[in-house]
Amino acid sequence: MxxxxxxxxxxxxxxxxxxxxxxxxxxxxxxxxxxxxxxxxxxLNEQLVHNKPATFFFRMNSDAMTGAGIFSGDTLVVDRSIKAMSGKIIIAILDGELLVRRLHKNFNQLTLVAENKKFSDIQLNGFDERAQVWGVVTYSIHAV
Incomplete structure (x- = not known):
């Protein structure tokens, strides 16, 4: 054989x-x-990965996004080639820490919104150098 x-x-x-x-x-x-x-x-690669060089997998280790159906231990599929737009769930780097939050834009004001009331929203100036959008979450893989 x-x-x-x-x-x-x-x-x-x-x-x-x-x-x-x-x-x-x-x-x-x-x-x-x-x-x-x-x-x-x-x-699953065909279903979840649309831009192979720009796609990464992360393990969620926080309960900040439970309201969006993303739980601690879930695997997140993140595409760095997608433009971060208001309403999208993103991976942000703030003061060297990775955060998963929903992005809201209002003129020059950016808000990183947690989907759990235990976590506070983070207000940023549009030109704040402490924060950087790393990628956009496209899928969450959740074990049942």
Whole structure:
């Protein structure tokens, strides 16, 4: 049996896998009716990663966004190529700390809004050098 060794398509660091060719007997006659409706498997990379070089995965370690359905322990898919717009959930760097917050813009005033009342919102001047938008959260993967 010949095997092909490869890596998953998501990003550098994917787990290595081996794909084996499995010989099968030749089928004759009519195929099963259900064969017409067979779909290929779901590729999570294809579903979740739209710009491979700009996509990163983060583990959420705060309860600041529970109101948005993002919980501590969730995996966040973050795309750095998407422009941060008002209403989007972003990864922000504030004083060297990574924060997950919803961005609200009002003229030159920026607000990083927590979706949990236990956390206060952060008001920023539009030209505040302490803060930087790192990327936009596109998906949250939550274990059930």
């Amino acid at each position: 010949d095997g092909e060794i490869g890596y998953g398509a998501a990003y550098k660091g994917s787990k290595q896998y081996t794909q084996w060719e499995v010989p099968t007997a030749n089928a004759t006659g009519f195929g099963a009716a259900a064969d017409d409706y067979m779909e290929r498997g779901i590729d």
